[in-house]
Amino acid sequence: MISEQSWDEIKESLKVGTKLKGVVTKHFPFGIFVFLPHIEFTGIVQIPDFKDEGHMTPSDYPAVGSSVNVVVLAFKEAGQQIWLSMKPSQLNQSK
Numbered sequence: 001m002i003s004e005q006s007w008d009e010i011k012e013s014l015k016v017g018t019k020l021k022g023v024v025t026k027h028f029p030f031g032i033f034v035f036l037p038h039i040e041f042t043g044i045v046q047i048p049d050f051k052d053e054g055h056m057t058p059s060d061y062p063a064v065g066s067s068v069n070v071v072v073l074a075f076k077e078a079g080q081q082i083w084l085s086m087k088p089s090q091l092n093q094s095k
Contacts, residue, residue: 007080010039014082018072019094022084024062032061034070034084043082045070052089 005013014020022034022043031046045068050056062068070084071094085091 005039005041010041010082011075013039014072016072016074017094019091020070020072020084022068022070024064024066024068027058027061027064029058034068036070036082041082043070043072043084045084045086049073049083049085049087052087 020036020038022036024032025035025042026033031044031049033042034045035042047056050060068086069091070086071090072082073085073090074083075081076083
C-alpha cells in the first residue's frame with residue numbers, strides 16, 4: 001500500500017523508534033492495522049505490543065477509526081510490513 005514513496009524511502013524516513021500518530025483501520029485476532037497518514041502506509045500492532053504488563057485481547061483493541069500513538073519497532077522485508085508498538089514504555093522513550 002505504498003503511494004508516492006518507495007519502500008526504501010519509507011524505511012529511510014521513519015527509522016526504528018520513530019513516534020507516529022495513526023488511525024486504527026482493522027481488527028484481527030493477532031492485532032490491529034494502523035494507517036499512517038503522513039506516509040500513506042498501514043502498519044501492524046500485534047497483541048504483545050499493546051501493553052507493558054497484563055493480557056491484551058481483541059475485545060481491548062482501540063475502536064476502528066480511533067487515533068492512536070505508535071512507535072516503529074521493525075520493518076519486515078517479506079510483504080513490506082511496518083511493525084508498530086503502543087506500549088507506554090516505548091512511547092515514552094521514542095522521538
